[in-house]
Amino acid sequence: MTDTLVAEKAATAGGVIHLGDVTKVFGKEGVAGSYRAVDHLNLDVASGQMLALLGKTGCGKSTIFNMIAGLTEPTAGTVRVNGKNPFAEFDAFRGKIAIVFQGDRLLPWRTAIQNVQLGLEMLDRPPPDRKDTARKWLIKLGLGGHEDDYPHQLSGGMRQRVSIARAFATNADLLLCDEPFSALDESTAGKLRGEFVRLVKENGKTAVFITHSISEALEIGDRIVVLKRPAMIAYDVSFDKDTPLEERMMIRERIGEVLAA
Amino acid sequence: MTDMAQPIASPPSASSVMLAMANKVWMSAFPFVVVIALWQFASLFFPRFLFPSLVDVFWRCIDIFTTGSMFWDVMATVLRILAGLAGAFVIGGILGLIMVRSKAADKFLSPILTLFQGIPALSWVVFAIIWFHGIEFRIFFIMVMTTLPAFTFQVIGALRGMSKDLTEMVFSFRPTRLKLFRVMIAPAILPDILTAWKVNLGNAARVVVVAELVGATGGVGYQLLQQQQLFDMAGALAWTLQLVFFVLIVQGVLTLIENTAFRYRAVSERAI
Numbered sequence: 316m317t318d319t320l321v322a323e324k325a326a327t328a329g330g331v332i333h334l335g336d337v338t339k340v341f342g343k344e345g346v347a348g349s350y351r352a353v354d355h356l357n358l359d360v361a362s363g364q365m366l367a368l369l370g371k372t373g374c375g376k377s378t379i380f381n382m383i384a385g386l387t388e389p390t391a392g393t394v395r396v397n398g399k400n401p402f403a404e405f406d407a408f409r410g411k412i413a414i415v416f417q418g419d420r421l422l423p424w425r426t427a428i429q430n431v432q433l434g435l436e437m438l439d440r441p442p443p444d445r446k447d448t449a450r451k452w453l454i455k456l457g458l459g460g461h462e463d464d465y466p467h468q469l470s471g472g473m474r475q476r477v478s479i480a481r482a483f484a485t486n487a488d489l490l491l492c493d494e495p496f497s498a499l500d501e502s503t504a505g506k507l508r509g510e511f512v513r514l515v516k517e518n519g520k521t522a523v524f525i526t527h528s529i530s531e532a533l534e535i536g537d538r539i540v541v542l543k544r545p546a547m548i549a550y551d552v553s554f555d556k557d558t559p560l561e562e563r564m565m566i567r568e569r570i571g572e573v574l575a576a
Numbered sequence: 577m578t579d580m581a582q583p584i585a586s587p588p589s590a591s592s593v594m595l596a597m598a599n600k601v602w603m604s605a606f607p608f609v610v611v612i613a614l615w616q617f618a619s620l621f622f623p624r625f626l627f628p629s630l631v632d633v634f635w636r637c638i639d640i641f642t643t644g645s646m647f648w649d650v651m652a653t654v655l656r657i658l659a660g661l662a663g664a665f666v667i668g669g670i671l672g673l674i675m676v677r678s679k680a681a682d683k684f685l686s687p688i689l690t691l692f693q694g695i696p697a698l699s700w701v702v703f704a705i706i707w708f709h710g711i712e713f714r715i716f717f718i719m720v721m722t723t724l725p726a727f728t729f730q731v732i733g734a735l736r737g738m739s740k741d742l743t744e745m746v747f748s749f750r751p752t753r754l755k756l757f758r759v760m761i762a763p764a765i766l767p768d769i770l771t772a773w774k775v776n777l778g779n780a781a782r783v784v785v786v787a788e789l790v791g792a793t794g795g796v797g798y799q800l801l802q803q804q805q806l807f808d809m810a811g812a813l814a815w816t817l818q819l820v821f822f823v824l825i826v827q828g829v830l831t832l833i834e835n836t837a838f839r840y841r842a843v844s845e846r847a848i
Contacts, residue, residue, distance in 0.1 A: 386747065420742055422746075423761070465842075
């Protein structure tokens with residue numbers, strides 16, 4: 316079921332991200348142990364949109380995420396990012412896609428500033444330039460003075476800030492976030508969410524944000540897509556910051572109903 | 577419940593630091609002191625060719641260090657060990673990479689390497705004498721064949737043990753192969769590589785002596801053979817100690833590299 320409750324649907328063919336009739340089966344279909352994670356999914360994400368992909372554990376969110384990131388190949392259908400196939404043309408997306416993972420995934424042998432520089436190294440940016448950029452992002456995320464700390468010397472929240480800085484430092488147009496705040500306490504997560512939304516909007520990025528929290532989806536997204544197993548769109552709604560509270564409450568209720576169904 | 581101010585521990589005094597260091601040195605030296613004392617005690621009651629005085633052994637060691645031709649024998653053995661280990665490491669590293677990347681290569685090479693592992697070092701010495709003429713190549717071949725399986729399996733273990741999450745994260749930045757190796761693979765497998773070197777160093781030191789004993793005209797192994805023919809226990813001990821010193825020095829260098837390269841590691845206050 317697809318609703319358009321508030322704003323017009325942002326799903327426009329030929330957007331930054333296009334998934335056309337995408338199916339992903341792990342293992343050989345029909346054989347015991349095979350698993351259909353995504354089933355004939357159609358999804359388009361427009362430029363500048365913040366899409367929250369919402370669904371219960373095992374509904375295929377991460378598979379969609381990995382296909383957009385070019386880390387997994389679809390079994391059938393078309394995945395396009397800026398008109399290109401992210402899996403087949405993997406290297407063409409160097410510096411164009413940045414990912415914030417569920418865990419911080421910092422390289423333990425690198426200091427905070429060296430971790431932030433990682434993506435810039437892949438882009439062959441000169442060392443002084445990448446150091447300046449990395450320092451700028453660390454300061455922006457409140458980590459000034461911690462540049463030379465190793466990950467084990469930082470708290471969970473600080474490490475996740477470093478990973479956000481690492482994603483923003485490459486200035487990629489598309490940000491993919493896989494439940495980046497789920498391992499943090501609510502107060503830290505709330506603060507980081509606010510910073511994250513501000514940075515995405517300030518820098519004019521397109522973002523796909525995976526979450527299983529309705530509140531997080533409502534706080535972050537300006538479009539929410541609710542997925543039901545196996546990754547079929549059960550509800551698709553767009554809204555903006557001017558959307559009245561009553562309508563937001565209606566959206567929340569509707570999402571709750573869809574997830575419970 | 578109110579927060580109580582925690583008493584701040586005062587920094588340890590210079591004398592207590594010195595005392596702790598002296599205690600540490602003494603604890604490390606104590607087992608050696610016991611062995612030396614027992615040997616020296618035995619030398620008082622047994623003939624010289626069985627238990628020579630360690631004073632004699634000490635002067636023989638100095639003699640080896642200061643006499644050019646004898647020191648060259650030590651260096652020849654050291655170079656043979658290092659060349660053999662380097663050769664086995666390079667070949668083992670390449671084989672390990674191939675076996676991790678290709679299941680077919682893994683299935684084909686794994687049994688062969690396991691078979692090699694079961695062949696005694698002395699058999700490789702005999703094969704090398706039969707197959708090859710050049711002394712140096714013989715020894716290099718023996719060193720490589722005896723340490724290659726261990727290096728290969730250790731590289732494979734290190735590569736397979738790399739964190740999937742971290743590798744995927746690095747991949748998300750679309751690195752070139754060279755950059756992937758530099759930023760991810762090399763630092764991730766370095767701890768296992770250093771351990772492999774430490775383990776294989778001991779093995780190599782033992783194997784090189786056997787190889788030199790039967791197939792060389794110089795080196796520590798050859799000199800040990802001379803001491804055996806002369807029934808000179810002090811000389812045999814002095815030459816053996818040269819190899820022990822070398823192993824200790826290289827182990828020290830490897831530990832230094834470990835301490836520098838792995839300073840990023842968190843250390844738990846509770847010991848294992």
